[in-house]
Amino acid sequence: MHLLPKFDFYEPDSMAEACKVLAETKTEGKIIAGGTDIMVNMKKGLLSPKYLVSLAKIPGVSSIEPITGGIVIGPNLIVAKLIEFDLMRKKFNLLSKAASVLGSPLIRNRATIGGNIVTARPAADLPPPLMAMGARVVLMRKGKERELPLDDFFVGPGQTKIKPTEILVKIIVDDPPPFTGWDYVKLMHRNALEIAIVAVAVRITLDSPDGIIKDARVILSAVAAKAIHAVSAEKILIGEKPTAKLFARAASLASTDCTPITDIRGGAEYRCAMVETLTNRALSAALLQIKSK
Amino acid sequence: MKKIITLKVNNKEYEVAVAPNRTLTQVLREDLNLPGTKCGCDMGDCGACTVILDDRPVNSCLVLAVQAHNREITTIEGVADGPNLHPIQQAFVEHGAVQCGFCTPGMVLSAKSLLEKNMDPTEHEIREALSGNLCRCTGYQKIVEAVKSASQTMKK
Ligand SMILES: Cc1cc2nc3c(=O)[nH]c(=O)nc-3n(C[C@H](O)[C@H](O)[C@H](O)COP(=O)(O)OP(=O)(O)OC[C@H]3O[C@@H](n4cnc5c(N)ncnc54)[C@H](O)[C@@H]3O)c2cc1C
Ligand code: FES
Numbered sequence: 533m534h535l536l537p538k539f540d541f542y543e544p545d546s547m548a549e550a551c552k553v554l555a556e557t558k559t560e561g562k563i564i565a566g567g568t569d570i571m572v573n574m575k576k577g578l579l580s581p582k583y584l585v586s587l588a589k590i591p592g593v594s595s596i597e598p599i600t601g602g603i604v605i606g607p608n609l610i611v612a613k614l615i616e617f618d619l620m621r622k623k624f625n626l627l628s629k630a631a632s633v634l635g636s637p638l639i640r641n642r643a644t645i646g647g648n649i650v651t652a653r654p655a656a657d658l659p660p661p662l663m664a665m666g667a668r669v670v671l672m673r674k675g676k677e678r679e680l681p682l683d684d685f686f687v688g689p690g691q692t693k694i695k696p697t698e699i700l701v702k703i704i705v706d707d708p709p710p711f712t713g714w715d716y717v718k719l720m721h722r723n724a725l726e727i728a729i730v731a732v733a734v735r736i737t738l739d740s741p742d743g744i745i746k747d748a749r750v751i752l753s754a755v756a757a758k759a760i761h762a763v764s765a766e767k768i769l770i771g772e773k774p775t776a777k778l779f780a781r782a783a784s785l786a787s788t789d790c791t792p793i794t795d796i797r798g799g800a801e802y803r804c805a806m807v808e809t810l811t812n813r814a815l816s817a818a819l820l821q822i823k824s825k
Numbered sequence: 826m827k828k829i830i831t832l833k834v835n836n837k838e839y840e841v842a843v844a845p846n847r848t849l850t851q852v853l854r855e856d857l858n859l860p861g862t863k864c865g866c867d868m869g870d871c872g873a874c875t876v877i878l879d880d881r882p883v884n885s886c887l888v889l890a891v892q893a894h895n896r897e898i899t900t901i902e903g904v905a906d907g908p909n910l911h912p913i914q915q916a917f918v919e920h921g922a923v924q925c926g927f928c929t930p931g932m933v934l935s936a937k938s939l940l941e942k943n944m945d946p947t948e949h950e951i952r953e954a955l956s957g958n959l960c961r962c963t964g965y966q967k968i969v970e971a972v973k974s975a976s977q978t979m980k981k
């Protein structure tokens with residue numbers, strides 16, 4: 533058994549109180565949500581916060597609320613609910629698809645969306661679809677909120693723009709515009725309990741059912757220090773009619789946009805090749821989705 | 826500083842004083858004397874420590890005991906009805922789905938959660954539901970068959 537280092541545990545019942553408690557711990561306190569990252573790191577001796585603060589008792593932190601033009605997701609919502617909720621499966625199925633390949637059923641019953649974002653693993657499953665959907669995060673410190681596009685949130689492996697005493701309080705996702713299709717493809721050695729070798733999330737929006745591509749997002753995961761936009765692929769897609777030839781060119785450009793490392797999961801060259809294949813597949817699936825609506 | 830918490834395990838309430846850094850696995854095994862919950866990897870990878878927490882199977886090695894305060898927990902000790910095995914346990918015995926037995930409590934609890942939601946799962950659904958539980962002995966086939974057979978018995 534791996535023993536956890538000692539800490540004090542707080543469970544405030546309002547966000548204001550949570551901010552206060554966290555501020556008082558200076559930089560010695562950390563939030564614990566599902567604990568599936570932080571407890572593993574603490575057991576491995578990589579982290580030993582003096583205080584852990586749980587948000588679980590605060591009303592609304594685990595809910596999904598529809599608002600005009602989108603939804604607001606609470607940070608403590610468990611990953612399993614991203615798959616189970618009707619609204620998610622019907623309207624935001626890109627996120628449900630990514631959620632369904634995260635860890636195992638047991639992990640998904642504890643792991644939260646907030647934890648998955650703040651942990652900032654380069655291969656985390658939820659940031660790519662969220663970035664493809666243009667999600668924004670709301671951070672709170674001393675009772676004051678600021679909003680950031682998720683695109684600007686990540687800095688590098690395990691590093692984000694969040695300040696040590698700041699709390700992620702909301703994730704905002706807009707409704708998909710009409711004629712939008714998307715897909716998330718994760719390449720793994722096996723079908724459960726596996727982080728991505730490479731993953732790709734794409735979203736395309738046409739100006740009419742048979743029209744040109746108005747907006748395109750191609751997010752690559754596990755091939756750079758954080759999830760990144762395949763900028764040159766996105767550029768070439770926008771303003772064009774979606775064709776197999778265009779998708780092949782975009783996919784080939786995407787593989788030049790990444791800077792993977794070679795590690796136990798796969799070589800850099802292999803990863804680049806897979807970026808091309810997966811991007812092409814995801815784009816075709818996204819288009820098919822628009823056509824079949 | 827220790828906290829006094831209430832754990833509702835297998836329909837019985839326990840009041841315990843625990844240090845915040847103790848996991849639910851540790852408290853179940855060491856304080857409540859319920860060693861049916863196993864500790865394998867202690868890192869969320871193997872599922873030997875599976876318990877059902879408020880209707881959802883979870884890795885108890887990644888739950889702090891203080892996080893389980895006032896919540897309903899089912900461990901393998903709460904699955905049989907006195908001397909009568911649960912149909913899932915019975916099917917595991919009959920199908921030879923138990924070899925060393927280390928994964929069995931977790932397998933049975935994951936299967937129980939599945940069958941409570943889905944009375945007639947496909948083989949794929951069974952494999953998916955058990956995908957957080959590793960078995961080093963059986964090769965899974967007999968476990969999947971046992972769960973399938975239990976689902977038929979339980980429907981009757
Ligand atoms: C066996 C196993 C398999 C896994 N497989 C995958 C996988 O396939 N894909 C994947 O993406 N991940 C995987 N993970 C990683 C992990 O499960 C996810 O990243 C999970 O979403 C983390 O959420 P959590 O609630 O458990 O976070 P916690 O561990 O509770 O927290 C993680 C970090 O986020 C911070 N934090 C949490 N909430 C907030 C908040 N509201 N405000 C500020 N900071 C906050 C914590 O302080 C901590 O630093 C796996 C983990 C395990 C143990
Ligand atoms: S002991 Fe908890 S998952 Fe292995």
Ligand code: FES
Pocket residue numbers: 922923924925926927928929959960961962963
């Ligand atoms: S029976 Fe030995 S690990 Fe499954």
